[in-house]
Amino acid sequence: MRKKYLVMFMVVVALIAATTGCETNPNETETTKTDPYIGGTRGLVLQFAEGAPPDEVFDNKEWEFPVELKLQNVGEADIDKKDVSIKLGGLIPSDFGKKDSDFIKNGIGEDIIRTYKDFEGNTISSPDVFVTFPDLSYQYQLSGNKVLPIRAEVCYSYMTEATADGCVREDVLSIDEDAVCQVNEEKTVHNSGGPIQVTQFLEQPSGADKIRYMFTIEHQGSGNVYLPGSGCPSDRTKENKVYFEIESNVADLECTGLSGGDSGKKGEVLLNEGKRVISCAQQAKSKLDYIDTIKITLKYDYEEFTQKDILIKKSTV
Secondary structure (H helix, E strand, O other): OOHHHHHHHHHHHHHHHOOOOOOOOOOOOOOOOOOOOOOOOEEEEEEEEEEEEEEEEEOOOOOEEEEEEEEEEEOOOOOOHEEEEEEEEEOOOOOOOOOOOHEEOOOOOEEEOOOOOOOOOEOOOOOOEEEEEEEEEEEOOOOOOOOEEEEEEEEEEEEEEEEEEEEEEEOOOOOOOOOOOOOOOEOOOOOOOOEEEEEEEEEEOOOOOOEEEEEEEEOEEEEEEEOOOOOOOOOOEOEEEEEEEEEEEOOOOEOOEEEEEEEEEEEEOOEEEOEEEEEEEEEEEEEOOOOEEEEEEEEEEEEEEEEEEEEOOOOOO
């Protein structure tokens, strides 16, 4: 009987150890050492630092406080400090002793490095970066308490990489199950962490001497996506567009559905309801059967926000 209870105790201890003490990256999924990326659909996570702003302050210049933002890059692309812009909304700057320009930062003090996987498959998290809007103070005397929203909006340049194995065959119509690879099938796609993903890759023969690839590009984040370098403009003319580039060992690979590029392998892609299918074709002239590793790079600007309410309290009776 004592042996039975000992076994039960050891099982409980093992379960507790497996389920506690593990704070995970919100992007992190179960991977192995052979997976090239961590994956996930987040890029930059934006939060207010604890107590900045506080939940409540007093009016009539009696309480000075900062607004401080904590930025964590949980995706797998570095963010250059000059490619980050942040602005505060919800508050009238002059009500808090500030000018409009004090609520806007074009560029920050340091780069935001990516989260990445080391050679052992361990996830190395990005260090937090803090950005502060200092010394806000409500300037006027209120007749009663007032609640105001504080919104922080961030625009940053980002990138997703995706890789997949295409199949090149001497006979693209062959269905030999013992071949090194198959042409007519859906392929596994590996994506780096980021809000824009390649969610599907289909390969098919196109006649007797061509191979056709179809890639589905999809917006899977919660923010807004724009062309890279556009700065997330308010007029929306650059919205729902990404820059696409494909690399392959086959020289004559050419894609349709791209605009603004100088070849059939790169250009702008307009997402329709957050999605777009890009079709590429290549001539099959090989005398050998082999796996062709295909790399897709998606570049874009991305916009997200965080918001909280602050209570401005009447300081006099």
